[in-house]
Amino acid sequence: MLGLYILQLLPSIYISQVLTDQLAKEFDQSQELEVEVSAFPSFKILFGNLDRLEFNAEQLEIDGILLTDVKAEFRAVKVDNSNDKWEIKRANNTELDFKLSQTNLYNYLRTRNEFDIFSEFKLDFLPTQGLFLAGEIKFIDTFFIQLLGEFEVANNEEIRFVVTELSVEDYRFETELIKPVRDRLTFRLDFSKLPIPLDIKQIEIKEDYLNISR
Helix, strand or coil: CHHHHHHHHHHHHHHHHHHHHHHHCCCCEEECCEEEEECCCHHHHHHCEEEEEEEEEEEEEECCEEEEEEEEEEEEEEEECCCCCCEEEEEEEEEEEEEEEHHHHHHHHCCCHHHHHEEEEEEEEECCCEEEEEEEEEECEEEEEEEEEEEEEEECCEEEEEEEEEEECCEEECHHHHHHHHHHHCCEEECCCCCCCCCCCEEEECCCEEEEEC
16 A cells, blocks of 8 residues: 555656756746645656646746745646656646735836836835825926826736826826826736746735735
8 A cells, every 4th residue: 555655646746846846947036936746646647637736936036027925726737748848738727826015016117118207216005096106207307296006907817007097296187188108107017928827816905015816
């Protein structure tokens, strides 16, 4: 019985470690990344079929977006090694939860061309209202603007920020009158380059981070 248990366990341990090592290479940086898989009977692994895959990481960065406390679970997983590296070809994302902090979002937005209009800006997460952003822009003269917006799920691997209110100095404008600025500052956070298929359903604004989940 012990021998059968070991034979059942060994393939899962091996593939878990191989996928951990392989997926870690897909990120700009990662900390405490771990993959754990299971399949019964274990010979299914030989054909790239897994019953369950758990993905956990303390920190991940891809395309300049730094994410923390990443937890995901997948069922009916298909992996492939035809190109000399293991890849997840298909999986049902059944559980998902990760965070994007206010600081990490600010650092990311500073690299985006859309935000070049600001000489400097600051942002704050307002749990009951959305994202508040304020800063100075230069257009003939220097103006101080403030805007408020909300996050929404664009698709299962992308979220979008949409401006809902904007004021220049002490004047507030409806969104129809600020279309050029609104369109420029409507940005997307694309997670499709992650080597795991996500199914984002919900975005919650906390005091100092976004909580993104299924």
